[in-house]
Amino acid sequence: MRKLLLTAALGVLSNASHAQSSVTLYGNIGGGVRWTNGVKGGAAVAFNNNIIAGNQFGFTGKEDLGGGLKAIFKLEGSFNSGTGALKTPGTLFSQAAFVGLTGDFGRLTLGRQLNANEDFGILIDPSGGQGQSLAIEPGVVFGANYFTLDSRFNNTIKYLARVGGFRFGASYSPGGVTGNTRAGTNFSGAAMYQWGPVLAGASYQKTWNANATQWAQTFQTGGTLQLGGARLYLSYNDLSVTGSALSAPRRRDRIPGGGIVWVFAPTFQVTAAFYDDIASNLGNVEAAGGHKLTTYALAEYFLSKQTELYAELDCNGFSGAYRYDPANIAALGLNRGGRTLTGASLGFMTRF
Numbered sequence: 001m002r003k004l005l006l007t008a009a010l011g012v013l014s015n016a017s018h019a020q021s022s023v024t025l026y027g028n029i030g031g032g033v034r035w036t037n038g039v040k041g042g043a044a045v046a047f048n049n050n051i052i053a054g055n056q057f058g059f060t061g062k063e064d065l066g067g068g069l070k071a072i073f074k075l076e077g078s079f080n081s082g083t084g085a086l087k088t089p090g091t092l093f094s095q096a097a098f099v100g101l102t103g104d105f106g107r108l109t110l111g112r113q114l115n116a117n118e119d120f121g122i123l124i125d126p127s128g129g130q131g132q133s134l135a136i137e138p139g140v141v142f143g144a145n146y147f148t149l150d151s152r153f154n155n156t157i158k159y160l161a162r163v164g165g166f167r168f169g170a171s172y173s174p175g176g177v178t179g180n181t182r183a184g185t186n187f188s189g190a191a192m193y194q195w196g197p198v199l200a201g202a203s204y205q206k207t208w209n210a211n212a213t214q215w216a217q218t219f220q221t222g223g224t225l226q227l228g229g230a231r232l233y234l235s236y237n238d239l240s241v242t243g244s245a246l247s248a249p250r251r252r253d254r255i256p257g258g259g260i261v262w263v264f265a266p267t268f269q270v271t272a273a274f275y276d277d278i279a280s281n282l283g284n285v286e287a288a289g290g291h292k293l294t295t296y297a298l299a300e301y302f303l304s305k306q307t308e309l310y311a312e313l314d315c316n317g318f319s320g321a322y323r324y325d326p327a328n329i330a331a332l333g334l335n336r337g338g339r340t341l342t343g344a345s346l347g348f349m350t351r352f
Helices: 004-016 116-123 326-332
Strands: 021-039 043-046 055-066 069-079 097-101 106-111 153-163 164-175 185-197 200-206 215-227 230-241 251-265 267-280 291-303 307-319 338-352
Touching: 043 338, 116 153, 116 164, 116 185, 116 200, 116 215, 185 338, 307 326
Parallel strands: none
Antiparallel strands: 021 043, 021 055, 021 338, 055 069, 069 097, 097 106, 106 153, 153 164, 164 185, 185 200, 200 215, 215 230, 230 251, 251 267, 267 291, 291 307, 307 338
């Protein structure tokens, strides 16, 4: 009897050993000083809450289920290093909270996450979508949820796959509103192709507001080219937003952009980029057009693989109705009617 029990126990342990699992804790934290000019009252000096990458912590995990199939999860939160407060009050894992499966069929994930359109946008963005302010990352307006300015989508079902150099993805975020299948929903798709040093592709998304009275859609295309230690970026975004009333004119933004990330040495790299937002009917108001030109440069010196010093300089120029745009006034502290907002940041960041 004892031999039978011992044999059964060894069999259970043997089967369990085939299911390899792991959990990884990771994150980054930084801070420094930031100077801005063109805000209400003139110029200001404040704490730099790691403008180039933000402060975050997270857990990723995977379990080998056999046959090439793995269970995965990711939990990621963001916080303010100056105060210790959560970036999104009341939401611990504001950056990611999803579970999924990955294997030969591709990857399926369920939960709060980036959508397929944003995944492609990150690949053609010199800062990799890590910028924490409209001063250097205006994509949160046209590439994320236009109505909430949230860069993540709740309750999202996303599928990604790769066939050779071809990659594609699709996502759907149901709004969960009874009797209204459009309210609060988002769907997106992306396709791209990698051929040697060249990556090119396109993506699309459409988002409905909370009561389905408005929608915003974005089409983007672009690519990257690796030339030695330099990677070149080129992108084009087209955003359109309906008005809350049927008679309201539709807002339209055409946003060409580009940049470069140049690794001069293993310990030093420079990033520079521009975005020219050419807008018409801002706020869905007839003939309320204008420009917002965003430029920035970033130098990073790596003390180790995990730790770096950085210096950043940015400038945003406004014309026409963009000088009175509520989003930039609220997010950047822009002086109403101002034409230029400049900023400079010095910081220190370490990763773990």
